[in-house]
Each structure stands twice: as C-alpha cells, then as structure tokens.
Amino acid sequence: MTFGYPFFLLALLLLPLLALLYVRRAGRRERVVPSLALWQTVARGASAEAGRRLGALDLSLGLAMFFLAAVILAASDPVLTAPAGTAPRLLVLADRSASMAGRAADGSSRWERSVADVIGLLDRLDGGAVTLVGLPLAAGPVLDGLSPADARARLRDLGPTDLPLDLGPELARYAGLAAYRASAVLVLTDDPGPVPERLGGVPVLVFSQGGPSQNVAIDAFEVSRQEDGTLAVFLSVKNHSGRAAAVRVNLTGGRSHKVPGPPLGGPAAWTLGPGATQTLIRDALDGRLARVDATLQVDDSLDSDNRAVATRSGLETVRVAYVGRSSPFVVRALEQLPGVRLSQFRLARDLSGEFDLTLFDAVTPGTLPPGDTILIDPVGRVGPFTVRGAISDPAGLRVVKVGDSPLLRHVDVAALRFKRLARIGAGPEATPLLAAADDAALLRWADGGRRVTVIACGLVPAETNWPLLASFPIFWANVVADLSARHDPARGGLSWTPTGRRVVVRQPVGAALVVTGPDGRRALRPGRGARTGFRPGRAGLHTVSGGREPQWFAVNMLHPDESACGGALVRPSARLCKAAIARGRGAGVRLWRYLATAALVFALAYWAVAARSRG
Amino acid sequence: MARTTLITRDLLAKLERLEVAFRRAQRGRPDGERSGTHHGGRIEFADYRDYSPGDDFRYVDWNVLSRTDDLVVKQFAREEQYLIYLLLDRSASMGCSATSGLTGKLDYGAACLAALAYLGLAGGHRVELCAFADGRCDWFPAGADKSGIFGLLDRLAALRPGGTTCLDLALEEAYSRARDRCCVIAISDLFDADAAQRPLAALAAKGLDLSLVHVLAPDEVHPTLRGRVRLRDAETGQALSLRLTDVAVTGYRDALRDFGERWAAFCGKHDIRFLATTTDVPFEDFVMRYLRRGGLIR
Numbered sequence: 001m002t003f004g005y006p007f008f009l010l011a012l013l014l015l016p017l018l019a020l021l022y023v024r025r026a027g028r029r030e031r032v033v034p035s036l037a038l039w040q041t042v043a044r045g046a047s048a049e050a051g052r053r054l055g056a057l058d059l060s061l062g063l064a065m066f067f068l069a070a071v072i073l074a075a076s077d078p079v080l081t082a083p084a085g086t087a088p089r090l091l092v093l094a095d096r097s098a099s100m101a102g103r104a105a106d107g108s109s110r111w112e113r114s115v116a117d118v119i120g121l122l123d124r125l126d127g128g129a130v131t132l133v134g135l136p137l138a139a140g141p142v143l144d145g146l147s148p149a150d151a152r153a154r155l156r157d158l159g160p161t162d163l164p165l166d167l168g169p170e171l172a173r174y175a176g177l178a179a180y181r182a183s184a185v186l187v188l189t190d191d192p193g194p195v196p197e198r199l200g201g202v203p204v205l206v207f208s209q210g211g212p213s214q215n216v217a218i219d220a221f222e223v224s225r226q227e228d229g230t231l232a233v234f235l236s237v238k239n240h241s242g243r244a245a246a247v248r249v250n251l252t253g254g255r256s257h258k259v260p261g262p263p264l265g266g267p268a269a270w271t272l273g274p275g276a277t278q279t280l281i282r283d284a285l286d287g288r289l290a291r292v293d294a295t296l297q298v299d300d301s302l303d304s305d306n307r308a309v310a311t312r313s314g315l316e317t318v319r320v321a322y323v324g325r326s327s328p329f330v331v332r333a334l335e336q337l338p339g340v341r342l343s344q345f346r347l348a349r350d351l352s353g354e355f356d357l358t359l360f361d362a363v364t365p366g367t368l369p370p371g372d373t374i375l376i377d378p379v380g381r382v383g384p385f386t387v388r389g390a391i392s393d394p395a396g397l398r399v400v401k402v403g404d405s406p407l408l409r410h411v412d413v414a415a416l417r418f419k420r421l422a423r424i425g426a427g428p429e430a431t432p433l434l435a436a437a438d439d440a441a442l443l444r445w446a447d448g449g450r451r452v453t454v455i456a457c458g459l460v461p462a463e464t465n466w467p468l469l470a471s472f473p474i475f476w477a478n479v480v481a482d483l484s485a486r487h488d489p490a491r492g493g494l495s496w497t498p499t500g501r502r503v504v505v506r507q508p509v510g511a512a513l514v515v516t517g518p519d520g521r522r523a524l525r526p527g528r529g530a531r532t533g534f535r536p537g538r539a540g541l542h543t544v545s546g547g548r549e550p551q552w553f554a555v556n557m558l559h560p561d562e563s564a565c566g567g568a569l570v571r572p573s574a575r576l577c578k579a580a581i582a583r584g585r586g587a588g589v590r591l592w593r594y595l596a597t598a599a600l601v602f603a604l605a606y607w608a609v610a611a612r613s614r615g
Numbered sequence: 616m617a618r619t620t621l622i623t624r625d626l627l628a629k630l631e632r633l634e635v636a637f638r639r640a641q642r643g644r645p646d647g648e649r650s651g652t653h654h655g656g657r658i659e660f661a662d663y664r665d666y667s668p669g670d671d672f673r674y675v676d677w678n679v680l681s682r683t684d685d686l687v688v689k690q691f692a693r694e695e696q697y698l699i700y701l702l703l704d705r706s707a708s709m710g711c712s713a714t715s716g717l718t719g720k721l722d723y724g725a726a727c728l729a730a731l732a733y734l735g736l737a738g739g740h741r742v743e744l745c746a747f748a749d750g751r752c753d754w755f756p757a758g759a760d761k762s763g764i765f766g767l768l769d770r771l772a773a774l775r776p777g778g779t780t781c782l783d784l785a786l787e788e789a790y791s792r793a794r795d796r797c798c799v800i801a802i803s804d805l806f807d808a809d810a811a812q813r814p815l816a817a818l819a820a821k822g823l824d825l826s827l828v829h830v831l832a833p834d835e836v837h838p839t840l841r842g843r844v845r846l847r848d849a850e851t852g853q854a855l856s857l858r859l860t861d862v863a864v865t866g867y868r869d870a871l872r873d874f875g876e877r878w879a880a881f882c883g884k885h886d887i888r889f890l891a892t893t894t895d896v897p898f899e900d901f902v903m904r905y906l907r908r909g910g911l912i913r
Contacts, residue, residue: 030845034708034835035806036855038870039846042863043855 004077011072015065022061060609067602074595090130091182091202092118092151093174095189096139096158097165098499098557099565102190102213102301111160113209114188119155121186122148131181133174134158136165138500138535144181161519161537162304162499162557168194175200191565201590214241215567216272216298217305219560220279223292223494231494232283233264235294235308238560239272240567246271248297249280253289257311257541257552260293267297291541291554292494302566304539304557310494311541311554317341318480323348324361324376327459329467333476340480354509357483362458371509372451372483377422377458384445385426385454392420396465397436405433405444406482407453411471418464422456453479483531496554497536503555504533508547517542517555621722621768622729626899635734636913637697637798637824663687696759697796697824699735699742701728702785703774704803706748709830710776711849720830723894724802725771727828729764730902731800734912736761743792744770747785749778754788779850780807786814790821798824800911805829805878807850812881819885826888826911829878833895836871838864 003009033039100111122130130151132143139161143154167189178185179200187195192208220236231253239245249268254261264285270278285292296306320334323345334342345351348365351358358369361376368383378387391397396417401408413434423439429447432440443454457464459472466472483506497503505524507513513524513532518540524532536542539557543550666675666686674688709721728744735742742757744767755770757763782803789799799818805811805827819825838859846855857863875891882889890909892901906912 030847030854031840032711032847032849034711034804034832034849036846036848036851036853037807038867038874039855039857041870042866043857 002079004079006076008072008076011075012069015068018068019061019065022064060606063602063606063609067599067606070595070599070602074592074599078591078595088125088128088183089181090122090128090151091174091178091185092130092132092155093171093185093187094132094134094155094158095165095167095187095191096134096161096163097136097167097565098160098162098304098559098562099190099302100160100188101304102215102566104209104213104301109160110190110209111188114190114207115155115158117207117209118186118188119152122152131177133177135167135170136163136500137170137173139163139537162539162555163537164498164500164559164562166561167191171195171199178202190568213301213567214243214245215300215302215305215563216240216245216247216296217302217560217563217566218294218296218308218556218558219277219563221294221308221310221496221556221558223289223310225287226283229287230283231285231287231289231292232281233285233292233294235280236277237270237272237280237296238277238563239274240560240564241300242274242567244271244273245298245300247278250295250297251280251282251292252295253285253292255286255288255290257290257543261289261291264292289494291552300567302563305559305563305566307539308496308556308558309541309554310496311552312494318357318483319343319353319355320480321345321351321353321355321358322361323351323359323365324363327361327376327467329472330359330361330376330459330476333473334480336473337477337480356506356508357479368450368452370450373453374479375452375454377456377463378424378454383452384430384447385424385443385452388423388425390420390422391436391439394419397421397441399434399436399441402432402435402440405431407442407444407475407478408433409474409478411475411478412469413471415469416464416466416471418457418466420457420463424454424456426454494554496556498559499536499539499555499557502533502535503542503553504531505544505551505553506547507532511547513544513546515542515544621726621771622733626730626902627733629899629903630730630733631737633734633907633912634738635697635699635731635740635798636910660689660691662690664690697735697740697798698794699731699740700745700789700792700797700799701732701742702745702747702782702789702799702801702803703728703771704748704780704782704801704808705746705774705776706778706780707776707849708780708804708806711832719776720804720832720894721774721776723898724828724830725774726898727802727830727902727906728800729768729771731906731911732757732767733761733764736763740798742767745785745789746770746774747781748776750781750784751778752781752785752788782808782811783814786811786818790814790818793818793821793823795822798826800826800828802828802830804831804835805874815881815887816885819887825882825885826890826909827878827882829875829889829891831891831893833893836868836893838867 096111100109100114102110104110104113125148128148130146130148132141132146132151132154134140134142141154146154171187171194177200179202182202185199185202185204186207187204188207189195190208192206195204195206198204216237216239218235219238220234222234224232224234226232233251235249235251237247237249247270249270251264252260252262253264264282268280272278291309291311294308298306300306317339319341321343322331322334326344331342331344334340343353343355348360348363351369355369355371357372357374359374359376360378362379364379364382375382375385378385380387396419399413399416399418401413418436418441421436421439421441424443426443426445430443430445432443434440434442439456441456443456445452445454459467461467505513507524507526515522515524515534517536517538519538524534524544526532536555539555542553542555544553663676663679664687666688670688676687676689679685679687703724705721709724710719732742732744736757736759739759741759742763744755744757746753755767757767780803782801782805786799786801793799815825815827841859841864843856843858846857847853879889879891888910890905890911892905896905
C-alpha cells in the first residue's frame, strides 16, 4: 500500500491523546447542587443501567476514534497496489483523428509510434482487462473486456481516420467509465494539452509521439455557380508549420463523377512562410462540370488535407404524384420547382407507379402508400388520423409555428389565415407543426419508412389565403428539399461535406442502398421516409448505389484544427508513462472513497449512540 | 452586598404606593363602637354604603347628601399594627447558584424581604427579621417605622450562605414569639425542609397570617448538564456520581415538580400563601407583580 499524502498519517498520533482527554473530561466534571435528595431518586433508576452506560461511553469513544482514524487515512490517499503478477484494468483511449496520421521523418506515423509504445506496455502485462475506445466516438470501436493480447491485436488493426477530434470534451465523456472500470487510463494522442492528470479520479498516462512536423493544408474549398452559368473555384492554402514550404496546386475538373478530369488551367506554385495563407480563384469554368479536384504537391507530414473534391450529388429528379381535384395553386408551386416530375391522378385507385411523394387533395386513400405522403383536407379516417368535425371563423383563424420544422423554414405565418380547419385526431406520436388554438393546421407523423404530413384545410382561396402568399411556394420548396435531401440546391454549385458530418441520402421506395467510399463498402440502414444517411470517416468521393441511379458525395478532411495539429510539434511522453507503469503507480485501488464512506458510517453511528444515550 | 443593590430608590418610590396585605385583617367595623382588646392601630375611611334604619347618624356623609340627595353612611377600617416576622433561609443551598442579576437565591430572597420589610415599616407595623441556618436563628428587630429599614438592610447585606437549613427551628421560634396579630413570611428553597411542615401547621392552627416563598435557581429547574458528572450536595458535602441523560434529567424535573406540588398542596391545606419563583424572574417584576398577584401586598 502506498499513500499519496503520507504526512497526514502523523495525525494518527493525536488519537491516544484525544482518547485520554475524552476520558479525563468525562470523569472530572463535578457540580455542586443545592440538594441531592431529588437526584438520588434519579440515581436509583439509573444505577440499573450503569453497565450499559459504561458500554455506551466506550462505544461512543470507539466510534469517535474510528471516525477520526478513517478521516485521517482517507486524507492520506492510500492506494492498494496490485499484487505482483496482476495487471491493472486499463482503459485505452486512442485518438484516431486525422492528425494522428502525421508522419515523422522516418516515415512512421504518430499513430504507429504511439501504438507501438502502448503495445510495448501491454506486452509486459501478465493478465488483466483492457477496454479499448477509439476517439472520436464516430470512429469507434468500443471494445470491452479485452485481454492484453487481444488489445494488442485490435490496436494493430486500427489506424487513424480523417475525422476531427476535440479531445478535451471527448475525454470527459469517459470519466464515469474510467472511475468504475479502470485502474489506469492510457491516452494515445498527438495533442496532450487537454489531457487531465486524472480522469474520473483515475490516473491518466499519455502516450504521445511526434517530433518536428511540417504541414501545409487546404483550409477552404468552394465551387460555386455564377450568374452566367459558369463555375468558379475558390481555394485557400495555409502553412500550419513553423518553417517555410514550397507548394504546388493542381486543379482538375471533368463531367464524369468517376475519375478526375483534365487540369483546369496551369498549376499554381507558391512558397508559403510560417503560418502564411495563399488563395487561388479560378472562374469562368465549364458549367457542366460534375467534379472538381484540388491537389497540393508539398513535402509535409499529413496527406489527408492536401486534397479536396467537390461534386454534384447525382440524381435530382423527384417524382411526385398528385391525386385529387387538381388545385392549380399546388400544381403550379410544384411544377416551378426544378427537378420535380409531377404526375396527376383523379382518384386514389388510379394511382400507379413509384413516387417519392404522393399528395392526396380532398381524397382519402384506403391505405397509406409507402414513402412520403401529404394529405390535404382529409375526410373520414386514414392511417392514424381521424377527422372529427371542423372549426371555422369567417375572419380567419390565426396559426403559430410549433417547434422548428424544416418544412416551415422561411415560411412566414403572420399573415396566414384559415377560414375552416378540420379537427384531426391523431395519436401522441403525431407532431403538430402549425397550431390554431387547440387544433393543428399542419401535422406530421412518421412510422418506419413512411412520413405523413397532413394539411387540415383545402388549399383554395375560399378556405385560406395561403395560396396567395409568398410563403406558399416556399413551403412546397421545403417539402421537396426535405424529400430529396439535396445538397445546397439553391446555389447550383458543386458541394462537399466535411468528414464526421452526416450525409443525408434520398432513399427511393423499397431500395437497399449501399455506399462505397475510400474506407470500404457498406449498406445503409433504412431511414424514415425517403431519407437515410451515413457519417463518412474518410475523405474522398463516396458513391451511393442501389437506387434508381447512383448518387455521388464528395467528402473532404478540411478541418483547420486538425491541420494545425498535424503541423505542430509533439513532444514524446511515452517514456515517462512507461516508467510510471513500471513502478506500479496508479495501477492500484484508491481507498479514500471507501474510507470516507466508513467515516460517514462511523459518524452516523456515533450520532445514533449519542442520541440514544441522551434519549 | 450593598444596601442599594438589595433595593433601589426607584423601587422604594414604587413601594410607597403599596402596603402589606393581611388576610386576617378586620374591616368595616367603625372605631369606637366597641372597645377592642388590642392596643395601637388607627381608624381609616374605607367605603360608603346606603343608609339603613338604625345606622348611627354620626356616620352619615352630609356632603354627599347635599350634592346627590343620596343618604349614605361612611364605613371605616381599623388599621391595626401587626407583627411581621420575616424568615430567611441562609443555608449553603441558598448560595450555590447565580444566574439572575442578583448573585443567588439568598440575595434574591434578601431583596424580597427588604421590600416586604419596607412595606411593613411604612405601614407602621413591627418587623423582625430572622436569618436561620445550621441550627441557629439570628433575630433582628427592625422597629415599627421607616427608620428601621437601614439597619435591616445592613443586616441583610451582611448575610452569607452556609450550613444546613433549619426552617423548622425558625418556625418554632416564631411560634413561641407570635401573638394574635402576627404575620410570618418565610423564604427558602425548601430543600431538606420537610421537618418544617409540622411547625407550619401549628402556626396556621394558631390563626397567624402565613406566607411561604419558594425560591429556586433556573438551572435547578432546567439542568443543562449532561454526561458523566459528580454531584455534590452544597449543605452536606455528600457526592453522587451520575450519567446525566435526557431521561435522567426528565426524571429529576418530574421529581422537582412533585416536590413543589407537595408543598403547594400542604400550604393550600393549611391556608398558607405559597409563592414559587426562580431567580431569573426580574426582582422588581416579582415584587410588583407576583407578590401582588399572590396577595402578599396590595
């Protein structure tokens, strides 16, 4: 057993002195009273309890001594070290962020060197349990109950991702796990600054490997459509290291998503000083380009931020079925939206074919179709909705937004009035989006692969002024945008997504989508309605197939913090950590909590004994 | 203790308006109607009553008749001189507590007796003080007018607690000295004074006006001491080791309450005024309110 603050143990010497004072004080108090006559009657009753009183005295004295001893011992922070041959329970938190791919002069990456240090430590353990957690959480894995040998194998299989990581908050998530499952925490990172000395009260050992680094990175990349239909590329490059670097920038573009196209003009060559930034703008590019790539040629330690790509997302056609009396306002609002292919049907039974969105206007279908559905002024009962009469106001009912729905983005409801609203009963799973008093004017309900939106009013001027307001086409544009999961559809440029951010994908009815990216091929889980998505951990072009047409998504590792960390000097600390582990420090069980609990129990018992002797 | 701490000038000024109340005083009999056997005393107007046939015309108030046409006769009370015995317990138990503005039960009792003595002297009665303890009674005749108060105050101020109580002896001596118009006021904590009940009963049977003031200290009523203690009797020196718990203290307080109730019942049975007080009651309040309420003064 070792003690964090052994000098507190000197206070134990006070215990005999306190006991002596206690006994002397109890025995020496004398009081002169006018007469003993009355006290003698008390003494006769009390003499029978003399033995018990003596016991109470001894018990209370003993409890007081135990309480003080427990407090003193807890203050000295005793640690029960593991017996020889027993390995500690380790929580390994591995930073798998993009900067961990930074290479040293010998070609080895920070990840490889840190992992080698940890594996060297695990090699010396005879047993015990290891919990391995990759950070950030999106990178995974989270593996519990590994043996040291298993942990070594899993660590060798892992590598850095292209994800960003804010290490401090991410570590704080695991304080509870560390407190209850670990005797020591090992953190592999190239950014040891935010790592605390203890996590959840458990000592933290940092494995940080690095050395002199140089990193030049693309910090900003944008391909936007100009008013004349041409494309313009904006590129910003920054030197994140402490010495100058020679950089050459190549831009390529083509009409195919599959491969990079030919160069867009000649390369740009710069020499960037420490911390310097240089921008490149190329405009008047062919508006039909489907893909633009930017590549840096530079001798630096981190590759993932030396390239960027932007692309069109592929399919943009949204197939909409309109069933009903053909409201000219709805039809016109939908037809004006680019990429919408509208099919009209008079009756529900006439509906045939697959559609991304089906509108029923004053028509009640027998069953809800798969995919997204909008019910306008429904009648009777359909799905979970039941129409129970109507409320009306000739002056027009006002409505307010409830919550923050993407369907109502930029939709101004201040001037919106409804002369009549159907009262629609729905289960608690239905979410009102627009409400007039206690009734909903707009409802949304989702169940598995279906999303149903209900508009409780006919969209004609006789019942509402909405078709005459500017917010009406905005609402339908939101409906289609929410449905199609378009990326920046308004600007019409080429888009990309940073690593770690969820990419939303339109999912045709009944389709099983598969995403293929630089880190492999995997199926996408069905989402709600016509949307699903994935969270890319690798930079590069991702292809989603399995639908009617393939979709492409560009993903870039353009996180300035990661780029800056990739160019920062990392001081090695593994040697110190290994020495600490070798001494066995931090590998034991800290006893202060147990002692503090015992002190609390002793205090309560003392109080109970004192109360009993008083009462 | 100095005289001025026993009784202040302010209190003296307030006492001027009061007098000792004697329960066995005879009222309403006009002076001269029948010769009494007692000497001394004086006649003082007491009240009016309606005239009834046979009343002596000498006592008709003609002034009232001329103003109101009401025929009333004046009534008179005879102010008779009483002999007031003031008995003060000065045993050791009367000095073993000090929590009030005065230094203990003895001083509190002495101050109380000083006030009563002043009232008696101011009323023209004869006052005699008896301080008793340890089997000895020290009698001090203070006289029958106000000038006697100074000697009495000096005597009271010189009292020191000590010895065992002997209230029974003091009462027996009072019994042997008492005459027909006699008032006895005793102040004591009554501890170990059960033997005094017999002479008290005898004095009451003799028809004397008796008052008993029971003085206790607050910490005798509500002991705050807890834990292991060694209690020593202030008078006998005997010791008793106890562990004072809340239960034990509650038992003590019950015993003390029974003790007081026994004395109150005894006094009620023998027509003796019984007043109980503690030394944390401000002395002036005790004299001006409690003694008046108890009927000792008016």
